[in-house]
Amino acid sequence: xxxxxxxxxxxxxxxxxxxxxxxxxxxxxxxxxxxxxxxxxxxxxxxxxxxxxxxxxxxxxxxxxxxxxxxxxxxxxxxxxxxxxxxxxxxxxxxxxxxxxxxxxxxxxxxxxxxxxxxxxxxxxxxxxxxxxxxxxxxxxxxxxxxxxxxxxxxxx
Numbered sequence: 001x002x003x004x005x006x007x008x009x010x011x012x013x014x015x016x017x018x019x020x021x022x023x024x025x026x027x028x029x030x031x032x033x034x035x036x037x038x039x040x041x042x043x044x045x046x047x048x049x050x051x052x053x054x055x056x057x058x059x060x061x062x063x064x065x066x067x068x069x070x071x072x073x074x075x076x077x078x079x080x081x082x083x084x085x086x087x088x089x090x091x092x093x094x095x096x097x098x099x100x101x102x103x104x105x106x107x108x109x110x111x112x113x114x115x116x117x118x119x120x121x122x123x124x125x126x127x128x129x130x131x132x133x134x135x136x137x138x139x140x141x142x143x144x145x146x147x148x149x150x151x152x153x154x155x156x157x
Contacts, residue, residue, distance in 0.1 A: 031154055032068060033094035033109065039068040040123070043111040045088040046077035048121050054112045065089075090121045092151045097122040098132035101143030104150030107132075117144070 035041065047055035057071025061078050065085050072078040081088050092100045097115075099107035110126035113133050117140070124133040136143055 031093050031106070033106065034068055037064075037067065037069045039070050039094055040090060041109075041111045042071045044073040044077050045070055045090065045121065046080050047073055048114055048116060049088065049119075050077070050080075052116075054114060087119065088121065090123050092122075092147055093155075094123060096125040096132055097147055098124055098136040098143060100150050101136070101145075101147035104146070104153065106154070 032039070039045070042057055042059075044055045044057040047053065047057075055073045057073050057077075059071055061072040061075065063070050063072065063078060063081060063085075065081075070081060072081065091097060093106070094109065095105075096107040096109050099105045107125050109123040111123060113124040113126035113131060115122045115124070115133060115136070122136070124131070124136060126132065
């Protein structure tokens, strides 16, 4: 009986280690802009689309999706996200779209500085008199093309 308990303990320990390593390899937890797995600093991703403004979500209306936690401001927004999460997830893992296009860098964002282009959410850095959204607007097509290529390289690494 003692050997059985020891064997079960070591199997459980090994399973826990395997799970931990699998989480480390998850591109969402490795490359996405998450703080304690929280996406968009707790802002509701659906509100950007249906209210055209950033709205803080609530942890009482949270959804865990592919390694990330999203907060929502209403049950309707939560349901919309659960129905089609890819539609609402921010581009480039939630990093600054301009920085991704300009130099392929993962730069934090201000969740209140955003743009929706062709049904996709883009977030931007905006601190210390450096708002990257106007810079993005000056060469959106070129920066988007570069950002798409840079992001593909990052998630494959």
